[in-house]
Amino acid sequence: MHFDQRTQQALRDVGLETDDLQAASTAIAEAVEDDASTLEAFFETHDTVYSDMDMAHSAAEFPEHTVDHLDLTTHAAEMRGWLRFDSWGVYVEDGRVLPDDTVELTLGPTINDRVRFAPDRESLQ
Secondary structure, three states: OOHHHHHHHHHHOOOHHHHHHHHHHHHHHHHHHHHHHHHHHHHHHEEEEEOOOOOOOOOOOOOOOEEEEEEEEEOOOOEEEEEEEEEOEEEEEEEEEOOOOOOEEEEEEOOOEEEEEEEHHHOOO
């Protein structure tokens, strides 16, 4: 179970049993795995994506990126991995699928920000 001890106790205090906590923990882990698969499929589907990332070497409001791959691993509620573009890559600490055919990743060192990606610039406006 991935809930820390304080969270487990608080959930028990409001009436959840151990079986309920285990079911919730399992559901969360499955949701994270599903999102990771969907995020990887997004980057596999699009050879080129656009982002709202601030880039020092780009004057574009929504810079273009040639995708190589996204490789994610999950453990309980955690999602981590590596996003590789044609000439650079970045550590990914978390991600989510947004309802408008965009995705959002938390990018690690060198970027240190949440960044949205889309198959076209219009989706980011």
